[in-house]
Amino acid sequence: MRVRRQRQARILLRLQVLVGLRSAALHPPRAWAAAKRELPESRWFPALRAAPTAEQFYRDGKHPFGLSTPREMGRLLEMMERGTLVDKPSSDLMLNIMRGQLYRTRIPRYVTGYTIPHKTGDFLPYVGDDVGVLEAQGKTIVLSVFTGNHFGSGEMLENAIGLVARDVAEYFAYRP
Numbered sequence: 001m002r003v004r005r006q007r008q009a010r011i012l013l014r015l016q017v018l019v020g021l022r023s024a025a026l027h028p029p030r031a032w033a034a035a036k037r038e039l040p041e042s043r044w045f046p047a048l049r050a051a052p053t054a055e056q057f058y059r060d061g062k063h064p065f066g067l068s069t070p071r072e073m074g075r076l077l078e079m080m081e082r083g084t085l086v087d088k089p090s091s092d093l094m095l096n097i098m099r100g101q102l103y104r105t106r107i108p109r110y111v112t113g114y115t116i117p118h119k120t121g122d123f124l125p126y127v128g129d130d131v132g133v134l135e136a137q138g139k140t141i142v143l144s145v146f147t148g149n150h151f152g153s154g155e156m157l158e159n160a161i162g163l164v165a166r167d168v169a170e171y172f173a174y175r176p
Contacts, residue, residue, distance in 0.1 A: 054126075070146045071144070073144045074142045080095060101117070106118070113173075116134055119131055128150070130165075
């Protein structure tokens with residue numbers, strides 16, 4: 001039961017980060033307080049500040065950068081797209097907010113013919129993630145790209161995510 005509550009708490013917090021809202025409709029005050037109580041206190045930021053450099057912090061690999069996995073984020077987006085994450089109007093609101101994402105240098109970079117609600121996450125140049133939905137007439141593709149152990153430029157990382165997204169879009173373009 002405790003594990004289930006922790007998972008629910010993580011989902012609530014991910015939603016808040018995903019859409020940048022603490023709306024009462026999405027996060028009732030009691031649920032929000034419970035979510036914060038259930039999660040272990042993060043040691044990520046204090047450890048980063050204490051490290052000699054950001055690169056050394058990342059190379060040491062002692063602290064995870066997040067609590068979610070690509071599969072979990074994909075499932076979250078799938079539920080949002082189907083309108084089953086919360087209620088349909090709230091799910092649609094979250095997708096509309098994500099459609100307004102200003103950063104177009106990852107999943108949408110080389111993809112055309114789709115509307116792409118997506119959300120980036122990063123600690124460039126070491127980590128760069130993007131999760132989103134490729135929406136076209138009669139076709140919905142959920143894409144979740146997480147990266148790690150990258151020591152090149154942030155531009156190279158973003159380009160790689162864009163190329164993966166293009167390959168996925170092209171692969172599914174000719175599939176019924």
